[in-house]
Amino acid sequence: MTTGNDQKATLSYGDQKIELPVVVGTEDEHAIDISKLRLESGLITLDPGYGSTGSCSSSITFIDGEKGILRYRGYPIEQLAKKSTFLEVAWLLIHGELPKADQLADFTSKVTHHTMLHEDFGRFFNALPKSAHPMPVCAAAIAALATFYQEPETDQKVEETIIRLIAKMPTIAAYSYKHSLGQPNMYPSNNLDYSSNFLHMMFGTPCDDYEVNPVVAKALDMLLILHADHEQNCSTSTVRMVGSSRANLFASISSGISALWGSLHGGANQKVIEMLEAIAQEHGSADKFLQRAKDRDDTTRLMGFGHRVYKNHDPRATILKGACGDVINSLGGSSQLLEIAMRLEEIALNDDYFIERNLYPNVDFYSGVIYQAIGFPVNMFTVIFAMGRLPGWMAQWREMRADPAFRIGRPRQVYTGATERAYE
Ligand code: ACO
Secondary structure, three states: OEEEEEEEEEEEEOOEEEEEEEEEOOOOOEEEOOOOHHHHHOOOOOOHHHOOOOOOOOOOEEEEOOOOEEEEOOEEHHHHHHHOOHHHHHHHHHHOOOOOHHHHHHHHHHHHOOOOOOOOHHHHHHOOOOOOOHHHHHHHHHHHHHHHOOOOOOHHHHHHHHHHHHHHHHHHHHHHHHHHHOOOOOOOOOOOOHHHHHHHHHHOOOOOOOOOOHHHHHHHHHHHHHHOOOOOOHHHHHHHHHHOOOOOHHHHHHHHHHHHOOOOOOOHHHHHHHHHHHHHHOOOOHHHHHHHHHOOOOOOOOOOEOOOOOOOOOHHHHHHHHHHHHHHHHHOOOOHHHHHHHHHHHHHHOOHHHHHOOOOEOHHHHHHHHHHHHOOOHHHHHHHHHHHHHHHHHHHHHHHHHOOOOOOOOOOOOOOOOOOOOOO
């Protein structure tokens, strides 16, 4: 990030002329630095939904929404999805570089050996209703980990917490599912890689020898990579905001999971499948559904479409669309929902309403089709998104805490309520 004397913006307001520095990122993104604006002029800016507000500078993820570009630490998402593994990408996001072979081996070994939950944690799951949605269960469980590992936050302890969270998140996610079924939990297996172990804990039982399908494990690993970071979205900004009060990593991540749950954010993947199933029940009537999505008097939206940043194809959706067929074919499942999704996409991309508003499929449009083909229940979809996003949240949290410009997050407001009045 650079600043220079020749790069200034001037704001005129009444008699005031305020000079504001302009900062430039490594991809030539220009931003007016207004951090001293109130101090110098008494003015604040107003930007509901933060569409024009940069909350931080960051070197983790780059998105060019107009061109449909996504890169983690400079590496294009297409290359990482094809060549990397989730744990390698997690390291990359957190440490800034791809790990050397010995670093990856050490990291993998540590994650593998921290997957178990304290036996007392069983009481936590038993206290919750079996009908609970796994998202609040996971959010609560991650927050509860802070009661088992209350430690001062030295750099070394933060590293340990990062390992613990990556290691235990799949165990927590799988236990929340097993709890809802009333089935015994499956202990993690140290002989399996990260994604295979999650499949083993989800679908294995003590009564059978569940064999992980390597095609499925690879597809899941790629899904996790695609979700691993997405710069300052709603849940990541939440993690940064909570962490900015010096709340610990467990509390910050738990808040991020809660933010992700909403249907306009990560919860959309569940809503997409529900939408596709509803269309299938109506004998595939995609047109009728799209009419409702376009009607301003109807709150229906085409779930999995549109994005605050992407005004072009979301590259993650393009990768997933390509992977859907392979996974479904290898599992021998039905492609009815995929066919409906592709038909919806085709109609929407040729419809003036969606063209005028630059609405394209986002990551959630096709991810649910793959999750469903694998056999995940719909209410686990967003939990898997959270598993994938975890390293990104932690990389962002750590970057924020190490930033010399780090201050508690505290936006201002324009007050529009009653002026002073007497209590009589
Ligand atoms: N279906 C129908 N219309 C839509 C959709 C959609 N999916 N998305 C946006 N629009 C319309 C809006 O009605 C609005 O129309 P108008 O200008 O006539 O009022 C216009 O497009 C702009 O929409 P906004 O809501 O202002 O866009 P914003 O950037 O605030 O919202 C969001 C982005 C929340 C993702 C939105 O596109 C949406 O609700 N999509 C469906 C939910 C979804 O898929 N969420 C997942 C996002 S990806 C992620 O978080 C992982």
